Amino acid sequence: MDLTSTAEEEVFRGQLKEWLAKALPTLPPAPDPLDWPGRRAYDTAWQRMLYDAGYAGLHWPADAGGRGATPTQHLIFLEETERAGAPYVGANFVGLLHAGPTVAAEGTAEQRARWLPPVLRGDEIWCQGFSEPDAGSDLASLRTRAVRDGDHYVVSGSKIWTSHAEVADWCELLVRTEPVSESVPKHRGITWLAMRMDAPGVTVRPLRTLAGSTEFAEMFLDEVRIPVTDRVGEENDGWRVTMVTLSFERGTAFVGEVVACRRALGELARAARENGRWSDTVLRRRLGRIGAEFAALWRLTQWNVSEAQRSGGVPGTGGSVFKLRYSHARQELYEVAAEVLGPDALDLSHPWNQDRLSSLSYTIAAGTSQIQQNIVAERILGLPKGR
Amino acid sequence: MDFRLTDDQLALRNGFRELLAGRFDREALRAAVDRGTLDRALWRELGDAGLFSLRLPEARGGVGLGLPEAVLVFEEAGRALLPGPLVATHLAAGAVPGADTGEAVVTASDGALVEWLAEADDVLGQDLAQDARPIRSVDPLTPLHRVGGERTAGPDVVLPPGTNVVTLTLPPDATALTAALLTAALQLGSAARTTELAVQHARQREQFGQPIGAFQAVKHLCAQMLVRTEIARAAVYAAAVTAEAAADEADVTGACVPDAYEAAGAKLLADDAAVRNARDCLQVHGGMGFTWEADVHLHLKRAWVRAGQWITAAEAEELVASRL
Ligand SMILES: Cc1cc2nc3c(=O)[nH]c(=O)nc-3n(C[C@H](O)[C@H](O)[C@H](O)COP(=O)(O)OP(=O)(O)OC[C@H]3O[C@@H](n4cnc5c(N)ncnc54)[C@H](O)[C@@H]3O)c2cc1C
Numbered sequence: 127m128d129l130t131s132t133a134e135e136e137v138f139r140g141q142l143k144e145w146l147a148k149a150l151p152t153l154p155p156a157p158d159p160l161d162w163p164g165r166r167a168y169d170t171a172w173q174r175m176l177y178d179a180g181y182a183g184l185h186w187p188a189d190a191g192g193r194g195a196t197p198t199q200h201l202i203f204l205e206e207t208e209r210a211g212a213p214y215v216g217a218n219f220v221g222l223l224h225a226g227p228t229v230a231a232e233g234t235a236e237q238r239a240r241w242l243p244p245v246l247r248g249d250e251i252w253c254q255g256f257s258e259p260d261a262g263s264d265l266a267s268l269r270t271r272a273v274r275d276g277d278h279y280v281v282s283g284s285k286i287w288t289s290h291a292e293v294a295d296w297c298e299l300l301v302r303t304e305p306v307s308e309s310v311p312k313h314r315g316i317t318w319l320a321m322r323m324d325a326p327g328v329t330v331r332p333l334r335t336l337a338g339s340t341e342f343a344e345m346f347l348d349e350v351r352i353p354v355t356d357r358v359g360e361e362n363d364g365w366r367v368t369m370v371t372l373s374f375e376r377g378t379a380f381v382g383e384v385v386a387c388r389r390a391l392g393e394l395a396r397a398a399r400e401n402g403r404w405s406d407t408v409l410r411r412r413l414g415r416i417g418a419e420f421a422a423l424w425r426l427t428q429w430n431v432s433e434a435q436r437s438g439g440v441p442g443t444g445g446s447v448f449k450l451r452y453s454h455a456r457q458e459l460y461e462v463a464a465e466v467l468g469p470d471a472l473d474l475s476h477p478w479n480q481d482r483l484s485s486l487s488y489t490i491a492a493g494t495s496q497i498q499q500n501i502v503a504e505r506i507l508g509l510p511k512g513r
Numbered sequence: 514m515d516f517r518l519t520d521d522q523l524a525l526r527n528g529f530r531e532l533l534a535g536r537f538d539r540e541a542l543r544a545a546v547d548r549g550t551l552d553r554a555l556w557r558e559l560g561d562a563g564l565f566s567l568r569l570p571e572a573r574g575g576v577g578l579g580l581p582e583a584v585l586v587f588e589e590a591g592r593a594l595l596p597g598p599l600v601a602t603h604l605a606a607g608a609v610p611g612a613d614t615g616e617a618v619v620t621a622s623d624g625a626l627v628e629w630l631a632e633a634d635d636v637l638g639q640d641l642a643q644d645a646r647p648i649r650s651v652d653p654l655t656p657l658h659r660v661g662g663e664r665t666a667g668p669d670v671v672l673p674p675g676t677n678v679v680t681l682t683l684p685p686d687a688t689a690l691t692a693a694l695l696t697a698a699l700q701l702g703s704a705a706r707t708t709e710l711a712v713q714h715a716r717q718r719e720q721f722g723q724p725i726g727a728f729q730a731v732k733h734l735c736a737q738m739l740v741r742t743e744i745a746r747a748a749v750y751a752a753a754v755t756a757e758a759a760a761d762e763a764d765v766t767g768a769c770v771p772d773a774y775e776a777a778g779a780k781l782l783a784d785d786a787a788v789r790n791a792r793d794c795l796q797v798h799g800g801m802g803f804t805w806e807a808d809v810h811l812h813l814k815r816a817w818v819r820a821g822q823w824i825t826a827a828e829a830e831e832l833v834a835s836r837l
Contacts, residue, residue, distance in 0.1 A: 129754045135514075392837055410834045418778035425748055435515070496733070499729075508712070509724075
């Protein structure tokens with residue numbers, strides 16, 4: 127067991143810090159959190175800066191255009207960018223953190239060459255079209271149909287809760303290529319396609335979240351033609367590809383946010399000391415407990431990353447353990463924030479209150495806590511599948 | 514950074530697991546419960562195996578290993594529910610004659626309760642001879658004496674002036690922090706063991722025509738047990754590893770002291786995992802879980818005892834908060 131950095135890693139950290147100190151002051155002012163086009167422009171501009179400095183796709187393999195950095199360097203990157211107050215991946219989330227890695231792992235050489243560089247440069251952003259109105263937790267029961275017509279798939283159906291759909295260029299789309307029947311169980315017959323969001327037949331209708339923003343949308347697909355060459359993996363093998371995508375989503379995609387939470391917690395403690403709430407023993411002790419939680423979550427991340435290193439890069443089921451604890455800890459963090467704020471907790475202009483509202487989605491998005499508990503129980507503990 | 518266990522560490526852990534499985538199996542555990550006294554022969558065997566002298570330098574007759582290794586071995590002791598003042602005797606190795614070899618039984622006083630006082634040859638901390646009186650211990654395998662109740666060492670946690678709070682006296686010295694971390698490792702082992710016991714039972718026991726582990730309500734109890742164990746494990750291991758790294762940097766023998774913030778967090782999460790997992794394990798066992806015959810109550814009672822030792826939840830929370 128070793129948690130120290132090597133000399134090389136410290137050099138990497140030093141150079142990164144130096145670059146951040148110079149780069150961050152040149153960023154334009156952050157956009158309004160409710161303005162998605164503004165956020166896309168801001169997030170992709172930041173991605174471009176990272177690209178030009180050689181920090182784009184740090185954890186991606188070198189033959190996918192990434193830096194092939196070690197997982198430890200990736201952790202250092204997340205730690206330092208967050209500490210310096212750099213923008214979060216934002217609109218680049220799906221492309222950088224799971225669609226991109228999936229294409230890198232499962233795509234053909236042409237697909238990698240076509241899709242990966244624009245993600246790294248911040249030229250194109252991706253969204254995730256998995257969920258449907260009647261297929262959420264039970265993702266495999268999705269019904270959006272794709273029928274082969276020569277060298278195209280013709281796709282009809284609808285998707286829902288698609289984050290950033292309003293501003294995305296591409297969508298990682300799950301479709302049914304084989305109807306469910308006695309011989310075709312629902313996990314078979316699913317295919318993973320990349321769909322252009324400006325293809326004829328795609329209609330996006332933004333949905334307003336409880337936080338007031340339109341961060342996700344409904345998508346209606348009416349005979350959308352998608353070239354067969356834009357399929358990742360084999361026809362009807364999409365469920366396996368999806369599992370790769372989800373392991374990235376749950377395994378590593380949230381890591382940077384732990385550092386963000388630790389920073390928020392420090393700010394909370396400072397605010398409580400200033401406004402006198404710190405003298406409340408119950409509140410202070412709650413803050414202490416959350417502090418211990420986030421410290422341990424960071425250690426768990428280091429543990430999971432070390433394990434992933436052993437297994438060749440695809441994060442294991444440890445991601446579900448992390449996601450379960452993290453999502454609840456983050457909600458608890460903002461519950462305490464509301465206590466620190468007192469009457470100001472009802473003032474939406476305070477950023478913590480936006481964060482508090484956003485945090486309500488953490489136990490739902492990327493697989494609900496109930497589904498994560500099933501995964502932990504069945505796949506890690508080996509308990510029988512059942513009702 | 515590579516946070517995984519090394520091959521040597523895995524071998525050490527497995528070796529201890531086997532030793533304990535052979536020498537302190539379930540039958541021995543139940544016999545110990547019935548007897549209620551410390552098995553001195555076993556204590557010496559543990560000494561021979563290096564449990565107490567693990568961190569003593571080889572030049573002084575010890576094994577010469579570090580805090581991470583001690584944590585792994587104490588985790589195994591926690592799994593097996595090994596009784597006795599393990600932590601205090603380990604800490605006394607090199608200072609109290611016979612502690613390293615298991616000839617001496619050493620306990621410690623860090624608060625209102627002292628374990629195994631009547632059987633101890635030595636006590637770390639204050640002189641307790643006078644006012645200590647035995648109580649009926651909740652844990653059949655940990656006899657307890659009640660003493661004055663003041664912490665023996667250490668300054669107060671510093672809180673801003675004018676705050677109206679109870680002042681906690683923490684034991685932040687090297688010995689206490691190491692003791693807290695090793696106690697956390699015992700709790701971790703217990704938490705992992707009760708998770709296993711619950712999962713085993715949930716796979717075998719059938720109701721409504723299927724194993725109860727197929728029911729989500731049971732599945733989710735088990736999943737949360739694993740999550741608590743793993744978060745505690747990450748915290749406990751990290752506290753040990755970072756202490757070791759800091760000591761290497763300082764290059765002073767014996768400077769291996771866990772950071773107070775790391776040790777407090779680790780103890781908090783490990784106490785939580787041990788106590789709550791034992792309760793959930795009991796629930797999964799149904800009526801059988803409520804019997805004296807099932808081992809789960811022994812895990813729960815020991816977890817309660819340990820939660821009161823060295824750094825309690827309230828102290829840990831204050832300690833971490835003071836660093837925010
Ligand atoms: C902010 C946000 C962003 C999202 N972004 C995207 C995106 O970009 N792309 C995308 O494809 N999807 C996205 N999602 C969708 C998300 O993955 C689903 O909401 C989630 O998987 C749950 O599905 P559902 O909403 O249909 O709820 P349901 O599946 O209907 O679940 C409702 C309730 O029932 C429980 N439940 C369901 N099945 C079980 C079971 N077997 N056992 C126990 N309890 C069960 C759930 O835990 C939940 O509490 C997003 C969601 C949110 C909130």
